[in-house]
Amino acid sequence: MPFPDPASLSKTELETGSRLAPKFDANGLIVVMTVHADTGEALMVAYMNAEALQRTLATGEAHYWSRSRQELWHKGATSGQVQKLVELRVDCDQDAILLRVMPQGDGGCCHVGYRSCFYRSASTDGTLTTIDTKL
């Protein structure tokens, strides 16, 4: 499934149309926020290229583009933390994706060992406090 070029769409078509026309950036990537489908908990932020987005829709499992490894990343392929896709949404100007997923395996998503990558809260002076316990 090739995606339409968002530059070929009007602002109205982009914002209120019925075609997924993701705006990939200069590196061919779009940002993705991933949340737990049941609890809504924010799990992680990652990136997709067109292939990762297509594979996510086709397989029903989250695929990202690993910027550090510069390769397609089937989340959980090695860790077991596969993310079953429940719903994929796009934002108003189609430059961000929201994934609602059911984490598999141990239910985590973060390589540090927490359920969510957002396990630290900042106070106003920039001090971080860990607010979760490891799985």
Add this chain to the structure above:
Amino acid sequence: MPFPDPASLSKTELETGSRLAPKFDANGLIVVMTVHADTGEALMVAYMNAEALQRTLATGEAHYWSRSRQELWHKGATSGQVQKLVELRVDCDQDAILLRVMPQGDGGCCHVGYRSCFYRSASTDGTLTTIDTKL
């Protein structure tokens, strides 16, 4: 409050330390996912530069960097959709921020008129369906 240079920290310090050391990208920006503090609903994805992050922490209201307007953006300054900060979190490698906010004004966040920018859901063939009603 100047932020420490994340490049000066070890991976362990970055991931498990107690200092907010945001990794700004080549454009001086860090991605932010913003969610409703009460419901957890995913509201929007935006970007902050160091000044926006500092102002958010100092004022308790979300500030972003508008990439389209290339200016500091006090969310809600014109729309009334101010976002009161409840909690700011950082992810494992400190290249993404999570804001938990209480939307003010009409309770919305999206310029198109929805409560969340993620008002469309994609089917596997790339068809979008609007899943929310306007405020």
